[in-house]
Every structure is written in C-alpha cells, then in structure tokens.
Amino acid sequence: MEDVYEGAIGIDLGTTYSCVGVWQNDRVEIIANDQGNRTTPSYVAFSAEERLIGDAAKNQAAMNPKNTIFDAKRLIGRRFDDPDVKKDMVHWPFEVIEKDGAPFIKVQYLNEDKTFSPQEISSMVLMKMKEISEAKLGKEVKKAVVTVPAYFNDSQRLATKDAGSIAGLEVLRIINEPTAAAIAYGLDSKSAQEKHVLIFDLGGGTFDVSLLNITGGVFAVKATAGDTHLGGEDFDNNLLEHFKKEFQKKTGHDITEDARAIRRLRSACERAKRTLSSVTQTTVEVDSLYQGEDFSANITRARFEEINATLFKSTIDPVERVLKDAKMPRDKVDDIVLVGGSTRIPKVQSLVSEYFGGRQLNKSINPDEAVAYGAAVQAAVLTGQTSDKTADLLLLDVAPLSLGVAMQGDIFGVVVPRNTPIPTNKSRVFTTVEDNQTTVTFPVYEGERTQCRDNRLLGEFELNGIPPMPRGQAELVTTFEVDANGLLKVTAQDRASGRKAQISITNSVGRLSSAEIEQMIKDAEQFKQADKDFSARHEAKSDLEAYIHQVENTITSPELSMKLKRGAKAQVEAELARALEKLEIEDSTSDELRKAQLGIKRALQKATAGLR
Incomplete structure (x- = not known):
C-alpha cells in the first residue's frame, strides 16, 4: 500500500466493541470489517501459534479463556490498586499482575510467558480498526480522531493517546464520546435556533451524560458527569452471579474457578440480556456446563430488572448532577438522545423517560455507531476535508473534573473548576508556609473532594531557588493549561526571581x-x-497438503501408474516424502513450503513429459 490517505479516520474505541468511520462523498461511512460487521469486538487473543483480534478472538474465548483479553479500557490509565480494578479482576479469566504500580496482563503467546500493558492491548484493537479502514480505502491510514468517555481523567486520556501511537496512528484529537454522538445527532438537523440537548450514553463498560447547547454548527458542552465503570458488562456480571448460584443450588457445583465454564455462562448471559430487550422471557441454556452437567434456566425481564435495579437507578444520578451544574430545569431540555448499546434496555429507557415526566426519548441515531460517526466528522474537519455541512462546525467541550494543587493541611486548592470550557489557561497565586523557604513542592490533583487524599494525584513537581523571605510573602503563580484533548500542563513561577518549574x-x-x-x-x-x-505459512501449508493429496492420487491412478517409468515415479515419490517432512517441521517458513511444492511440480512434469 504505497498511497497514504490524506484525511483521518474516526475511531470509537469501546470497552466491548469498537467502530470506525470515514468522511467520504460529503457524508460519513461506517466501515464494516472482514466479517461484514460494522462493530468489532474489542478482544485480543494469544495462542501457541498466532494472535487474533476482533471477532476471531471473541469466537474462541471459551476454548482459550486465560489468553483472551477484553475490557482493556477498564484498565487503561488506572493504578493496580484502584478499587475498580480489584473488583473487575474477580470476573476476568486472564491474569492481571502489578508492575511499578500499574496493571499489566500476563498471557502465553507462542509458548512463552508475555506481559502487555493495557495501552498495548488497546493499540492492537486500534490497529485492527486502522486495517479495516485501509482495506476499504485502499490506502495507508496514518491519522485518527479517537473517542474516550467524557469522564475519563488525564491519565486515561494520555494512555489512550499512547495506544494510538503504538498502533502507528497520529491521534489528531481525543474527543469525548457524548460530544461525538451529539455531532451525529445534530449535523443533519442544524438550525439557527438554540437547542438544549442531553446525551445519555450507556455503553458496554462506561457511562456518560452531557448537556449541550447546539446553535447552528456550534456544539457547546455545558456540563458533563458519568461513571467510567458502569455499563452492559456490569449487568452481565450480575446475571452471571445469579445463574452461578442457581447452578450450584441445582447441582452442588461451584464453577467460580473454571474459566471455561464461566466464559460459556457469561456468553449465555449476554445473549439473554440482549434478548430481554425485545421479549419478556427467555431461557439460558449451556450444554455440559461443568462435569457433564447441562444447565437450563428461565429468566423474565422483570427478574433481570430486579437483579440490576440498583445499577439501573444509579444512571439517574449523573443526569441530576448535569442539570444542576448547568442550572438547567428539566423542562428546558429540548431533546434527550440515547447512545450506546445498553440504552436498548427497556428499563433504562423508562427510568430516563419518567425522570423527564414521561417524555418521548430521541432514538434517531444508531446507538452503536453514533460515536464513531461524530469522530469521523471531527477527523474530516481537522484534516481540512470540509464541505457546506461541516464548514461551521465547532466543538466546545469542558474539563470533566476539577484540577488543582494540595495546600497546607491537605486542602485541595482548585485552579480549574469542573465543567470549565476547554482549552483553558487559569492561574492562582500560592505562597510559602515557612520562613526562608526556598523550595516548594506542588502535588497536582483532580477530583471534587475538599481533602486531597480523597482526590486523585496526577503528579508533582518542585519549584527551587525562591529568594529567602518571611513566610506568606513569596508570590508563586501557578498556571494550569488544559488543551483541546483535555490534557494538562502545569507551570509555577516565583514573581520575585522569575524562577519557573513545570x-x-x-x-x-x-x-x-x-x-x-x-x-x-x-x-x-x-x-x-x-x-x-x-497467515502465509498457514496458507502455504494448506496448499501443499492439498497438492500432495492430488499428486498421490494422480501417480497411483490406473491410467497413469502403468505409463510412468519406475525411476521417474521414484523421483516424484522422493519429492513427496521431502515435502511431507517439511510439513512435519513446526517452523518451516512459507517459502520453504512453496519450494517443496515446486519440487513436486517439477518432478511430476519431468515424469509425465511425452506421455499421452
């Protein structure tokens, strides 16, 4: 692929599924993968022979649970001791280990132990999305816009950007998923009239609510809230726990430690959840689930809703927070737009509708594709592929969490309050707490709590060379700069000496x-x-096996075996034996296998030359 694509693609890197789109012929095209599916499972699997990504990886998960990785988005940018990581590890069949305080995934690949960071696993999914688009465009793709949950923090955003770099992509912009979905909603129905739109985005692993003000092509986020650890997988997990207990009650077997049985039951639970969005009752069936015991149980929609009642109800909290932060009464919201596969659940829909007084919800956009659609539009704008539709498009997003530094007594000194429009540049003056203090340490935090220990430490730096003076007299100007990706740079400067640290x-x-x-x-x-x-070796091997079979049949066929000279036939048989030896050798290259096939071909041509 010599040609490089001038534009950029838009990728929705999801917890459970990913999706890619591109702007072509004045519209977005969502690109199907090699299986014809418009979304691709965010799964990577490793085996003794190969690495699989997407549908192929998910399809073999039950056979190879310990080496099939999913949910990398629930690990990316988090610490190993994060309570959410600890909670998830109970459900994962693969091994998560600690390396310098960060979580890494341990697998067996090509018969060796290998460890991968969550960034590397995510980069493999991104690389798959890159390849899907390259197959469609016929050109090499080097640039992308990648989406993240609006509530992702600084570490999670940067880790996602790093995943893009590892995949060989220049990430032009990290944009928030609900904002991207708002573009999908508003691009074709632009009007000069101001509209207040609430995006309710509940996916496979994350949840965001954003309130936007849309006027013409300007999409301005007013407030955002969410939970980076709530989605369809959590509903599956609750269902899994329910049926695990049921199986134990029926048979006395606890399948917790059997990764394969858990994987098969989880798949059945996921299917049941999807089915219950369109019917009110279904059966969960798994043949020979554990030690030859079959499992079959009915579940009603009402029971499913009961099992997940607490989680479903919790989706309303961020809605309330967003309206409160934006000082927006419920009845002033013009449209409530559903995004993400989990919004297909009837109970989730009815809770949201009831909260807004029985309002009709907007289901005009495809919940699985809307985010990639918006990312593709933004990718077109950033690479200058504009048209009348996108000419006046402007995204104004916000910082999802307050940013600041630790002050004396562990008090959080906020510099950038949450929901501040970005990009932004804000300063605050701090001072020394001791006489003649010449060095000050600035620990940088994000969060909403008064005490720093309840917030998240992002990093720290020191400002040295402050002239000695009584405490409280030095003026240390601290500046927080948040760029359009939501990434942060902090600078501190002593006014007297002009000394700077960042x-x-x-x-x-x-x-x-x-x-x-x-x-x-x-x-x-x-x-x-x-x-x-x-792949090349596998293909060459299959071709050679078929060819050997064909030649063996040819030289033993009654019409030919009588005509062949003994020496010539022996020569063909020797080449066949040589080729069979090559097939037996595990690490024969595709070239060696092709050469062996050519050897048989030449011997056969020589043996049959001049025969009628």
Whole structure:
C-alpha cells in the first residue's frame, strides 16, 4: 500500500466493541470489517501459534479463556490498586499482575510467558480498526480522531493517546464520546435556533451524560458527569452471579474457578440480556456446563430488572448532577438522545423517560455507531476535508473534573473548576508556609473532594531557588493549561526571581516514557509481521497438503501408474516424502513450503513429459 490517505479516520474505541468511520462523498461511512460487521469486538487473543483480534478472538474465548483479553479500557490509565480494578479482576479469566504500580496482563503467546500493558492491548484493537479502514480505502491510514468517555481523567486520556501511537496512528484529537454522538445527532438537523440537548450514553463498560447547547454548527458542552465503570458488562456480571448460584443450588457445583465454564455462562448471559430487550422471557441454556452437567434456566425481564435495579437507578444520578451544574430545569431540555448499546434496555429507557415526566426519548441515531460517526466528522474537519455541512462546525467541550494543587493541611486548592470550557489557561497565586523557604513542592490533583487524599494525584513537581523571605510573602503563580484533548500542563513561577518549574502530567503511575512507547511501536510491528508470517505459512501449508493429496492420487491412478517409468515415479515419490517432512517441521517458513511444492511440480512434469 504505497498511497497514504490524506484525511483521518474516526475511531470509537469501546470497552466491548469498537467502530470506525470515514468522511467520504460529503457524508460519513461506517466501515464494516472482514466479517461484514460494522462493530468489532474489542478482544485480543494469544495462542501457541498466532494472535487474533476482533471477532476471531471473541469466537474462541471459551476454548482459550486465560489468553483472551477484553475490557482493556477498564484498565487503561488506572493504578493496580484502584478499587475498580480489584473488583473487575474477580470476573476476568486472564491474569492481571502489578508492575511499578500499574496493571499489566500476563498471557502465553507462542509458548512463552508475555506481559502487555493495557495501552498495548488497546493499540492492537486500534490497529485492527486502522486495517479495516485501509482495506476499504485502499490506502495507508496514518491519522485518527479517537473517542474516550467524557469522564475519563488525564491519565486515561494520555494512555489512550499512547495506544494510538503504538498502533502507528497520529491521534489528531481525543474527543469525548457524548460530544461525538451529539455531532451525529445534530449535523443533519442544524438550525439557527438554540437547542438544549442531553446525551445519555450507556455503553458496554462506561457511562456518560452531557448537556449541550447546539446553535447552528456550534456544539457547546455545558456540563458533563458519568461513571467510567458502569455499563452492559456490569449487568452481565450480575446475571452471571445469579445463574452461578442457581447452578450450584441445582447441582452442588461451584464453577467460580473454571474459566471455561464461566466464559460459556457469561456468553449465555449476554445473549439473554440482549434478548430481554425485545421479549419478556427467555431461557439460558449451556450444554455440559461443568462435569457433564447441562444447565437450563428461565429468566423474565422483570427478574433481570430486579437483579440490576440498583445499577439501573444509579444512571439517574449523573443526569441530576448535569442539570444542576448547568442550572438547567428539566423542562428546558429540548431533546434527550440515547447512545450506546445498553440504552436498548427497556428499563433504562423508562427510568430516563419518567425522570423527564414521561417524555418521548430521541432514538434517531444508531446507538452503536453514533460515536464513531461524530469522530469521523471531527477527523474530516481537522484534516481540512470540509464541505457546506461541516464548514461551521465547532466543538466546545469542558474539563470533566476539577484540577488543582494540595495546600497546607491537605486542602485541595482548585485552579480549574469542573465543567470549565476547554482549552483553558487559569492561574492562582500560592505562597510559602515557612520562613526562608526556598523550595516548594506542588502535588497536582483532580477530583471534587475538599481533602486531597480523597482526590486523585496526577503528579508533582518542585519549584527551587525562591529568594529567602518571611513566610506568606513569596508570590508563586501557578498556571494550569488544559488543551483541546483535555490534557494538562502545569507551570509555577516565583514573581520575585522569575524562577519557573513545570510539569506535563506524564510522570504518574502507569505512564509510558517515550522510550517505552518507541519499544512498543517496534514490538507492534514485529507482532504484525508474525501475524502475516503465520497467515502465509498457514496458507502455504494448506496448499501443499492439498497438492500432495492430488499428486498421490494422480501417480497411483490406473491410467497413469502403468505409463510412468519406475525411476521417474521414484523421483516424484522422493519429492513427496521431502515435502511431507517439511510439513512435519513446526517452523518451516512459507517459502520453504512453496519450494517443496515446486519440487513436486517439477518432478511430476519431468515424469509425465511425452506421455499421452
């Protein structure tokens, strides 16, 4: 693929499924994968022979649960000791280990133990989306806009950007999922009249609510809230726990430790959840679930709603918070737009509708594709592929969490309040707390609590060389700069001496250094080459096996075996034996296998030359 695509693609990197779109012929095209599906499972699997990504990985999950990785988005940018990570590890069949305070995934690949960071697993999914678009465009793709939950923090955003770099993509912009979905909603129905739109985005693993003001092509986020750890997978987990207990009650067997049985039951639970969105009762059936025991149980929609009642109800809290933050009465919201596969659940719909007084909800956009659609539009705008439709498009987003520094007594000194429009540049003056203090440490936090220990530490830096003076007299100007990706840079300057110190928040746990990213890019290329080699070897092997079979039949057929000279036939048989030997050798290359096939072909041509 010599040509490089001038534009950029839009990728919705989801917890459970991912989707890619591109702006072509004045509209967005969502690109189907090689299986014809417009969404691709965010799954990566490793085996003794190969690496699989997407549908192929998910389809073999029950056979290979320990080496099939999903939910990387629930690990990316988090610490190993994060309570959510600990909670998830109970449900995951794969092994998560700690490395320098960050979670890493341990698998067996090509008969060796390998560890991968969540960024690397996500980069493999991004690389798959890149390949899907390259197959469609016939050109190499180098640029992308990637979406993240609006409530993702600084570490999660930067880790997602790093995943893009490892996949060989220049990430032009990280945009928030509900904002991207708002573009899908508003692009074709632009009007000069101001509209207040609430985006309710409940996906496979994350949940966001954003309130936007849309006027013409300007999409301004007024407030955002959410839960980076709530989605369809949690409903599946609750269903799984319910049926696990039921199976134990019926048979006395606890299947908790059997990764394969859990995987098969989880798949059945996911299917049941989807079915219950359109019918009121279904059956969960798994043949020979554990030690030869079949499992079959009915579940009604009402029971499913009961099992998940607490989680369903919790989706209304962020809606309330967003309206409160934006000082917007419920009846002033013009449209409530549903996004994300989990909004297909009738109970979720009825709770939202009831909250807004029985209002009709807007289901005009495809819940699975809307986010990738919006990302593709933004990708077109950023690469200058504009048209009348996108000419006046402007996205104005906000910082989802308050940002600030720790003051004396562990008090959180907010510099950028939450829901501040970004990009932004805000300053606050701090001072020394001791006489003649010449060094001040600035720990940078994000969160909404008064005490720093209840918020998240992003990193810290020191300002040295402050002239000695009585405490409280030094003026230390601290400036927080948040860019359009929601990424943060902090600077502190002493007014008297002009001394400056700064930090781009890149030194917190789990952050990759540029050297590590470089190494991971090299590794990714090697894995890609290994995948290609495996496919080529597999194809050459299949071709050779079929050819051997065909030639054996030919030389033993009654009409030919009588005519062949003994020496010539022996020559063909020797080549066949040589080829069979090559097939037996595990690491025969595709070239060696093709050469063996050519050897048989030449011997056969020689043996049959001149025969009628």
